[in-house]
Amino acid sequence: IYTRTGDKGKTSTYTGQRLPKDDVIFNALGAVDTLSSHIGLSRVYCKQDDISQDLKSIQCNLQDLGSVIATPLASATPQQLATVSFSARHISSLESKIDTYTAHLPPLTNFILPSGSKCSAHLHVTRTFARTAERSVVPLLHQHGGRHRLSVQNI
Numbered sequence: 001i002y003t004r005t006g007d008k009g010k011t012s013t014y015t016g017q018r019l020p021k022d023d024v025i026f027n028a029l030g031a032v033d034t035l036s037s038h039i040g041l042s043r044v045y046c047k048q049d050d051i052s053q054d055l056k057s058i059q060c061n062l063q064d065l066g067s068v069i070a071t072p073l074a075s076a077t078p079q080q081l082a083t084v085s086f087s088a089r090h091i092s093s094l095e096s097k098i099d100t101y102t103a104h105l106p107p108l109t110n111f112i113l114p115s116g117s118k119c120s121a122h123l124h125v126t127r128t129f130a131r132t133a134e135r136s137v138v139p140l141l142h143q144h145g146g147r148h149r150l151s152v153q154n155i
Contacts, residue, residue, distance in 0.1 A: 009021055011026060013025060013070050013071065013072055013075065014067065014070040014071045014076075014080060014084070015071055015072060015076045015077070015080055016075070017072060017074075017075040024136075024139040024140055024143055025069060025070065025072065025140065027136045027139075028069050028133070028136045028137045028139070029066055029069050029070055030136070031129070031132050031133035031135075031136035031137070032062050032065055032066050032069065032133050032136075032137070033066065034129055034132070034133070035062060035126070035129045035130055035132075036059045036063070038122070038125060038126040038129045039055050039058055039059050039062075039126055040055075040059060041122055041126075042055060042119065042122040042123050042125075042126050043055045043056065044122075045117070045118040045119040045122050046119040046122075046123070047119070048119075051119070054097055057093075058094065061086075061090045061094070064084075064085065064086050064090070065086050067083075067084040067085075067086075068084050068085070068086045069137070069140065070084075071084045072144060074144075112124075
């Protein structure tokens with residue numbers, strides 16, 4: 001997909017604001033998109049329906065998160081802000097799922113070497129992209145305020 005406008009190193013947010021492609025907003029969007037893509041790849045290898053559905057739910061939440069990131073408050077209209085949201089309930093739901101999966105594991109006594117089945121190996125890679133996305137979203141918190149606190153918590 002391309003816009004045929006000759007971007008000259010700039011691209012648009014959801015609000016239509018033109019910013020350099022290396023702006024923290026687009027770095028964060030790219031990292032979140034990469035994370036979602038790796039989650040999708042992990043789903044190919046994770047044959048358990050409950051795990052696949054949980055991963056799909058995370059991908060959907062990341063789409064919501066991306067919409068918030070792509071909508072800077074400074075240039076957003078009330079109507080645009082009304083169409084994008086990211087709820088704290090996404091975070092509590094994710095933490096609940098993590099707690100459920102963790103309860104099935106033995107106590108952690110050392111670092112885990114990434115390996116195992118294709119599913120677990122892909123999830124290890126995905127975990128590293130989650131950390132990259134987290135580091136990409138943190139600058140948004142610093143530059144654009146508390147609105148992105150939930151974004152950082154989710155990743």
